[in-house]
Structure formats: structure tokens, C-alpha cells
Amino acid sequence: MFDFKYYTPTKVIFGKGAEAKTAELIKEFGGSRVLVHYGTGSVIRTGLLKKVTDILDNAGIFYVTLGGAVPNPRLGLVYEGIDLCRREGVDFILAVGGGSAIDSAKAIGYGAANDGDVWDFYENKRKPSGSLPIGVILTIAATGSEMIDSSVITKEDGLLKRGCNSDYCRPKFAIMNPELTMTLPDYQTACGCADIMMHTMERYFTCGGNMEITDSVAEGLLRTVMKNAKILVKEPKNYNARAEVMWAGSLSHNGLTGCGSDGGDWTPHKMEHEIGGLFDVAHGAGLAAVWGSWARYVYKDCLPRFKRFAVNVMGVENKGSDEEIALKGIEAMEAFYREINMPTNLRELGVDATDEQLSEMAKKCAQGVGGETGSAKRLKEADMLAIYKACR
Ligand code: NZQ
Ligand code: ZN
Numbered sequence: 001m002f003d004f005k006y007y008t009p010t011k012v013i014f015g016k017g018a019e020a021k022t023a024e025l026i027k028e029f030g031g032s033r034v035l036v037h038y039g040t041g042s043v044i045r046t047g048l049l050k051k052v053t054d055i056l057d058n059a060g061i062f063y064v065t066l067g068g069a070v071p072n073p074r075l076g077l078v079y080e081g082i083d084l085c086r087r088e089g090v091d092f093i094l095a096v097g098g099g100s101a102i103d104s105a106k107a108i109g110y111g112a113a114n115d116g117d118v119w120d121f122y123e124n125k126r127k128p129s130g131s132l133p134i135g136v137i138l139t140i141a142a143t144g145s146e147m148i149d150s151s152v153i154t155k156e157d158g159l160l161k162r163g164c165n166s167d168y169c170r171p172k173f174a175i176m177n178p179e180l181t182m183t184l185p186d187y188q189t190a191c192g193c194a195d196i197m198m199h200t201m202e203r204y205f206t207c208g209g210n211m212e213i214t215d216s217v218a219e220g221l222l223r224t225v226m227k228n229a230k231i232l233v234k235e236p237k238n239y240n241a242r243a244e245v246m247w248a249g250s251l252s253h254n255g256l257t258g259c260g261s262d263g264g265d266w267t268p269h270k271m272e273h274e275i276g277g278l279f280d281v282a283h284g285a286g287l288a289a290v291w292g293s294w295a296r297y298v299y300k301d302c303l304p305r306f307k308r309f310a311v312n313v314m315g316v317e318n319k320g321s322d323e324e325i326a327l328k329g330i331e332a333m334e335a336f337y338r339e340i341n342m343p344t345n346l347r348e349l350g351v352d353a354t355d356e357q358l359s360e361m362a363k364k365c366a367q368g369v370g371g372e373t374g375s376a377k378r379l380k381e382a383d384m385l386a387i388y389k390a391c392r
Helices: 018-028 048-058 075-088 099-113 178-183 186-204 212-234 239-253 267-279 283-312 322-339 355-368 381-390
Strands: 011-014 033-038 062-066 092-097 134-138 150-155 160-165 173-176
Touching: 011 018, 011 239, 018 048, 018 092, 018 134, 018 173, 033 048, 033 075, 033 099, 048 062, 048 092, 062 075, 075 099, 075 150, 092 099, 099 134, 099 150, 099 160, 134 178, 150 267, 160 267, 160 355, 173 239, 178 239, 186 212, 186 239, 186 267, 186 283, 212 239, 212 283, 212 322, 267 283, 267 355, 267 381, 283 322, 283 381, 355 381
Parallel strands: 011 173, 033 062, 033 092, 092 134, 134 173
Antiparallel strands: 150 160
């Protein structure tokens, strides 16, 4: 077990009608001039945006709105948001939506509170020294961005998808009403479940410093998400299943399932970010597409963890060699992906990548991680290329 820091300052308001608390919470955290930031229109169609702006109107809180945060949110809109914040003297950003609107809001928050080009933070050239405070009304359970310290943005030039981590951007509050996720397309619900599970799996498959309590939480979380993801395939309006998945999404990525480990592996995420950058796929589906090939490539180097996962999470019988059990666990995970209509390779993801594109992704991925990455197994550019080829 390694030493660790656990810091989750976000105030969570969870349950039916929780968005009614929006104005109160903004005031509690000192907001008086608000940028309401959202995605490409779902919050208009569902009526949530109108509901929120009515709440702000009634509370006498000044606001401006900016929509347009696309899945894999773009740097161009971030610049636009920063200008708007400066022009209007914005002192609080309210993200209404999913990971894309939240991450875009975080980037705008950095840009408005720091001089220079905000992209420097995403290229790791400089560290931010502050951010405008952020609040969140979550509409999709997936990224955990509502509690985590990270933001992922795509730069149009070169289609570079990069993340920035700092405690400054951790949301002050997160409003989570599971009912708000009931309008999601089934595909997005499943993508969210895949992403939630992967945030814990990335932390689980390590070769360093594991801790029993953390493993138990992680395994329980994974079993819970699988069970409820399957329920949601048949009953998308099941409130309890929505609620279980939504809270799991936050717990999966707020650091809880990584306490005591070496920080996790994160190669599937790094590899997905290149797929998402180049082909603009939904993040969770991209993860599902790459995971099986990654797992088969690395499992022998992290055998005790893959065996434990197979038995404790996937319910594989503890019979046969460790390798056989581990492989059955990987197969069972892929069967689960199919059951919730997630892809298990690039073709099923709808990506028809050429050899050149796979090489480009492997190269960019290796560059982005400084040459090599991973805990289950250390991987370099050649390994990444082999995995991309295996999942084509
Ligand atoms: O854009 P709108 O119109 O809002 O539609 C969205 C979008 O099309 C729609 N949607 C969201 N809530 C809805 C809804 N449609 C109907 N009803 C609702 N209630 O769903 C689609 C996906 O939304 P998005 O915000 O893109 O999804 P998600 O939360 O999965 O965010 C994905 C982004 O977050 C990044 C991903 O890479 C991707 O760019 N990630 C951020 C992380 C972080 N900050 O820590 C970690 C993750 O690993 C991930 O990398
Ligand atoms: Zn993710």
C-alpha cells in the first residue's frame, strides 16, 4: 500500500428535483455573475435550460449563456467562453450537461483566471494558478467530471485531445438528479456505464500498492454498475438503476477507488483519447472497443489482478490455471459489453482505420505520455500500435 491524498471538496446534492437548489448553491459559493455553459442542445430540448434560467431569474442572479460544447469539446469554444467571461465580468460558471460541457467550463474557468494561452495547461507547459469557481448540473452519468480535478479538451489544429489536472477546477457543487438522465439515448447511457467502469478498472489493474478496502469498494462498484447497466438496457426509465449508476459515476472517478495504489494504469484511456481525437467517437464506446485487446496484451504481466477481477467481479469459477481464469474474465467483460450494445473492437465502433492512421495514433499517444506509460505493463509506441492493430 502506498501513501495517498484523497481530496473531494465538491458538495453533492443528489435526488429528484435537486436542480431547484441551483441559485442557493451559486450564492453560497459567491457567484453573482454567471456563465451558464451547455452542450449541443439536449438541455434546450428537455426544457432543463429554461428551468435553470428561470431559477436564476427568480433569484435575481445575472447570467449569460453559451452553448455548443460538443462531445470531445473543442478549444475554439473555450476561447470564446473566456472572452465572454472577461467581457461580462463573470465570476461563476455553471455547467449544465455532461463531461463535455463540464470540461469545457473548466477550461474556460482556467482561461478566465490566468493570463496567456489556456492550451499551455493542456500541453503541460505551465500549471494553472487558479480558476473561476465551477458548479455542475449533471445530465449524464459517465465521466465523473462533476467531482474530479481533470478536464479534457480537443485542439482542432492537429486534433490533439489532452487533459489538464488541478484541484482548482474541482466543482464547488454537483447537482445530481437521476431523472435528468432519463432522456439519454440508450447508446449514451451504455457509453456512460462503460466509462464509469473503466475509471475504476484503470485504477484496479496495477502492479503496485493495492489495498484490500479499496479493492472491495472497486469490485462492489463494478458489479453494481454491470447489474444496473443491464437493467437500463431493458428499463431506461428505472429510477433506482439510474441513481445507482449516477452515484457510481462520481465515486468511480473521484479518487476513492485508487486510494493506496500506484495511481493506476490509464493506458486504455490514453489510447482512447487518440481514437476520440481523430475519429470523434463517444468516449465510453472507444474505451470498450480498445479494452479487450489491451487486456489480452498485458494480462500475463498483471496476472494476480486479472485473476482476482475474473473471480470477484465477473463471477468466473476459480478453477483451472491462473491464465485460464484471467482470460475467461476478459471474455466475460467483452460479453458484458455486447450485452449493453457496446463495441469490442474498432470495426464495431464504426472506425475503419488505415495502417497510417493506427501508426499516427500510436505515435501521438506515446508522445503524449512522454514515451511510455502503464502499470499493469509498461507500454511504448510499438506496443500501442500492436494493440490498435489487434482491436481493428
Ligand atoms: O451535447 P448535448 O446536446 O448535451 O448532448 C449530449 C451528447 O450528445 C447527450 N446528452 C447528455 N445528457 C443528455 C443528453 N442527451 C439527452 N438527455 C440528456 N440528459 O449525450 C452526448 C454525450 O454527452 P457528453 O457530455 O459528451 O458525454 P460524457 O459525459 O461522456 O463526456 C465525454 C467527454 O468527457 C471526456 C471525454 O473524453 C469526452 O470528451 N472525459 C472527461 C473526463 C474528466 N473530466 O475527468 C474523464 C473521462 O475519462 C473522459 O476522458
Ligand atoms: Zn473516461
